[in-house]
Amino acid sequence: MTNAERVQAGQRPVFHYDGNGSLARVGLIFMASSVVMESEMWAMAAEGVSVHTTRIKLPKVTLEGIEQMMNAPQLEEAARLLGSAPIDVLCFGGTSASFLHGTAYDKALTKKLVSWAPGKKITTASTASLAALAQVKAGPVALATPYIDEIHQRAIRFLEENGHKVLRSQNLGINTDVELAEVSLDRVYDLCCAVDHPEATAIFVSCTNFRTAGAIEALETALGKPVVSAIQASFWHSLTLAGVKGAKPGFGSLMRDVTA
Incomplete structure (x- = not known):
């Protein structure tokens, strides 16, 4: 039955899916000049999972450029802004930026994110990997x-x-x-x-x-x-932390347990 026929019959219309994160909302801190991770997360997301991004500036993909980004006050601001939204998980979407100085550095970053976005489940691309x-x-x-x-x-x-x-x-x-x-x-x-x-x-x-x-x-x-991949792992870990099966099929054996 079409929506026109439903209306004529006095029934409510059927609505199109609008991307609402009724199942889980994933918050993403991502580099301002980057475009891939968001689109791949949306490509992998099943109906009911949404992705919400706050950006920080990466001057260049070098040790110095990454250091500059990680030491800038923008990182804390991004985490606090994203944490103010009703998200379920906050993911820091930088692999090299989180493994730059090893495992202890990644764990310290996670602690900072927990303090800046209290109450949210936290992961980083390196932790997720x-x-x-x-x-x-x-x-x-x-x-x-x-x-x-x-x-x-x-x-x-x-x-x-x-x-x-x-x-x-x-x-x-x-x-x-x-x-x-x-x-x-x-x-x-x-x-x-x-x-x-x-x-x-x-x-x-x-x-x-x-x-x-x-x-x-x-x-x-x-x-x-x-x-x-770091992106696939980040999305998988975000869904795992949220406790939902929210991935479409076709994105690798890792995603099997979270596929809707």
């Missing part, structure tokens, strides 16, 4: 990133200090945020295939402005092992 690797029972991994060498090496150090030996890795050497988002899924797919190692139990793809979600299922089919 470790939780995701544990979820897929990963041991040694292969690593793909778009980072410059200095940041790529810190990604290796972060993974290895958390028990995930990096058996093979490659990075693209990109230092501008806009360029990160322009890397095609074809190139991401080829990069992940190139880093695979026979003894790697999973592929990990770092960076939240680096397209991955659309290629994960194809990669898992081709490589026969879990593929975890």
